[in-house]
Amino acid sequence: MTEAVAMPGGVVASDAERRDLPAWRLLLARPTFVVGALILLFWIACALFGTAIAPHDPLAQQLLGTNRPPSGAHWFGTDQLGRDVLSRVIVGAQSILIVAPLATVVGTVLGTALGLALGYFGGAVDLVVSRIVEAVLALPAILIIFMFVVALGVSTITQILVIGFIFTPLIARTVRSAVQVERQLDYLPAARLVGDRSFRIMFVEILPNVLPTVVVEFTVRLGYAIFTVATLAFLGFGPQLSTPDWGTDISANYALLGAGYWWETLFPALAIASLIIAINLVADAIDRVVAG
Amino acid sequence: MAIYLLRRLGLAVITLFLLSVIIFFAGQVLPGNPARAILGPLSAESAVRALDHQLGVDRPLLTQYTSWITGLFHGNLGESYQYQSPVAPLLRAALVNSAKLGAFALVVIIPLGILGGVIAALYAGRPGDRIITLTGSSAAALPEFVTGIVVIVIFSVGLKLLPFPPQIQAGASFFGQLRALILPAIPLVFVLFGYIARMARAGTIEALESDYVRTATLKGLTRVAVIYRHVLRNSLLPTIAVIATQTGYLIGGLVVVERLFNYQGIGNLIFHAATAKDFPMLEAAVLTIGVVYMVATVGADVLTTVLNPRLRSEAAQ
Numbered sequence: 037m038t039e040a041v042a043m044p045g046g047v048v049a050s051d052a053e054r055r056d057l058p059a060w061r062l063l064l065a066r067p068t069f070v071v072g073a074l075i076l077l078f079w080i081a082c083a084l085f086g087t088a089i090a091p092h093d094p095l096a097q098q099l100l101g102t103n104r105p106p107s108g109a110h111w112f113g114t115d116q117l118g119r120d121v122l123s124r125v126i127v128g129a130q131s132i133l134i135v136a137p138l139a140t141v142v143g144t145v146l147g148t149a150l151g152l153a154l155g156y157f158g159g160a161v162d163l164v165v166s167r168i169v170e171a172v173l174a175l176p177a178i179l180i181i182f183m184f185v186v187a188l189g190v191s192t193i194t195q196i197l198v199i200g201f202i203f204t205p206l207i208a209r210t211v212r213s214a215v216q217v218e219r220q221l222d223y224l225p226a227a228r229l230v231g232d233r234s235f236r237i238m239f240v241e242i243l244p245n246v247l248p249t250v251v252v253e254f255t256v257r258l259g260y261a262i263f264t265v266a267t268l269a270f271l272g273f274g275p276q277l278s279t280p281d282w283g284t285d286i287s288a289n290y291a292l293l294g295a296g297y298w299w300e301t302l303f304p305a306l307a308i309a310s311l312i313i314a315i316n317l318v319a320d321a322i323d324r325v326v327a328g
Numbered sequence: 329m330a331i332y333l334l335r336r337l338g339l340a341v342i343t344l345f346l347l348s349v350i351i352f353f354a355g356q357v358l359p360g361n362p363a364r365a366i367l368g369p370l371s372a373e374s375a376v377r378a379l380d381h382q383l384g385v386d387r388p389l390l391t392q393y394t395s396w397i398t399g400l401f402h403g404n405l406g407e408s409y410q411y412q413s414p415v416a417p418l419l420r421a422a423l424v425n426s427a428k429l430g431a432f433a434l435v436v437i438i439p440l441g442i443l444g445g446v447i448a449a450l451y452a453g454r455p456g457d458r459i460i461t462l463t464g465s466s467a468a469a470l471p472e473f474v475t476g477i478v479v480i481v482i483f484s485v486g487l488k489l490l491p492f493p494p495q496i497q498a499g500a501s502f503f504g505q506l507r508a509l510i511l512p513a514i515p516l517v518f519v520l521f522g523y524i525a526r527m528a529r530a531g532t533i534e535a536l537e538s539d540y541v542r543t544a545t546l547k548g549l550t551r552v553a554v555i556y557r558h559v560l561r562n563s564l565l566p567t568i569a570v571i572a573t574q575t576g577y578l579i580g581g582l583v584v585v586e587r588l589f590n591y592q593g594i595g596n597l598i599f600h601a602a603t604a605k606d607f608p609m610l611e612a613a614v615l616t617i618g619v620v621y622m623v624a625t626v627g628a629d630v631l632t633t634v635l636n637p638r639l640r641s642e643a644a645q
Binding site: 166168176177178179182183186245259263266267268270272286290293294296298301302305306308309312313316 | 342343346351398465466467469471472473474477478480481484485486491492493577579580583584587588598599602603605610614617621
């Protein structure tokens with residue numbers, strides 16, 4: 037608001053009006069947000085009620101009807117075990133929409149706490165931790181996550197924790213720079229004068245002010261988490277084979293592309309693509325609204 | 329300048345050291361012992377223990393780490409558990425294959441990304457710019473295997489232009505080899521296009537708004553001449569330097585792309601080593617990627633500094 041004061045009267049008024057609108061009204065005014073949110077809601081509905089929506093049982097094998105191309109009975113065709121691809125795509129939303137958001141929550145909570153501490157205390161701790169963060173970031177993240185998942189074994193919990201831990205320094209770095217901006221402001225010395233403890237200052241005074249940054253970071257990272265979880269599943273480190281999962285289904289069927297059975301991999305691939313693009317549209321809209 | 333270079337190199341060495349520790353200990357958390365993996369579940373306990381001793385994996389961790397690192401400095405990358413043969417030749421062959429694929433992708437993507445970025449800059453804010461920018465950022469956000477599958481379905485299954493999986497016949501001509509690289513290179517191109525186009529766009533817009541471009545326009549040069557002689561020269565060199573920092577994404581993408589196309593590069597090597605719990609192979613391959621990445625980043629930093637006089641004087645201070 038402070039920078040708006042210097043502007044001519046009319047601009048201040050309209051600017052102030054815009055800012056008085058609640059954030060969700062500003063978001064809904066953006067077509068990209070609406071499109072992204074609708075696609076996202078569609079997949080969330082599939083994850084929650086998938087088995088009820090799906091036209092067939094996603095696990096039911098039909099050994100006399102394997103590798104059938106899309107038809108009236110099976111809109112997306114059947115896979116090499118004769119399972120309905122459409123049903124597997126619908127129910128497959130579930131596994132990825134459990135792992136990716138939880139991993140992002142772990143990374144965001146830890147990253148925000150670490151970023152607050154690094155930005156608030158600064159000094160030697162900041163220097164050392166930043167160096168370690170750089171070392172971790174020296175490799176493509178997917179490679180490090182892959183190594184740890186291989187090492188620790190494939191389980192949902194392992195995936196959530198490994199992805200969450202690798203995201204932690206990335207999120208911490210963003211939060212840290214936001215906190216460093218806050219540190220310049222007068223309310224911190226004021227809080228210290230009142231006798232607040234560091235812990236209270238960090239989480240009660242600073243956190244609400246860097247929260248928009250954290251929200252933007254969360255949505256952006258969620259897109260990467262989907263990317264990572266899908267890629268791990270494609271590499272063979274997803275849920276067990278019978279569980280419907282987009283990445284795992286692609287991994288099991290892509291060798292058949294050479295034989296022309298494209299529907300078994302293309303539809304799950306498009307599902308992954310639509311989910312990631314939807315999240316990116318939402319993230320972009322939130323970022324623009326937060327930035328004003 | 330020399331001091332800046334030394335400091336940059338020093339930091340790179342520290343980072344590589346930390347990386348080697350992380351990689352080594354990540355390998356150690358792997359459950360199951362290597363001798364058991366080699367000999368199979370039915371072999372005698374005494375044989376397993378003897379082989380463990382022969383492989384040296386029953387020694388304390390610190391001793392194992394130092395002997396591994398000392399070996400590396402002597403060019404000894406260890407022996408693969410999986411193939412029972414030295415890691416180095418296998419790794420070298422895979423690295424050469426990956427370098428071919430990566431280089432081919434870069435040769436395609438650099439001109440394409442720059443062209444996209446310059447066009448976007450010239451039409452900044454108009455639909456053409458929006459389309460290029462949005463396509464770039466969406467393509468970069470998608471996993472390589474997703475774009476790879478779409479590409480295979482279109483060009484291989486649909487149009488039948490290129491075979492899947494692409495096969496390089498022994499003794500294939502240069503162009504025969506290139507043909508096999510086209511499909512795997514496309515997903516890599518997608519990953520980098522958005523970034524390079526964005527960089528080229530920003531550089532071009534900055535140059536377009538500069539005083540020297542205004543002067544050139546005012547003195548009556550045609551728009552084409554202004555863009556070619558004044559804008560591009562100033563905007564492209566820094567862009568090219570920045571591209572080198574993106575090799576990390578390229579390598580991350582290689583693992584997945586090589587898997588999808590069953591291409592025998594370092595990504596496929598890492599995948600097989602990891603699933604077979606072949607630590608010496610895995611550690612050597614991942615560390616190699618770290619080194620390649622580090623060399624590329626330091627090289628990019630130095631190039632950027634050399635090309636940009638403002639940064640050069642800052643670095644000297």
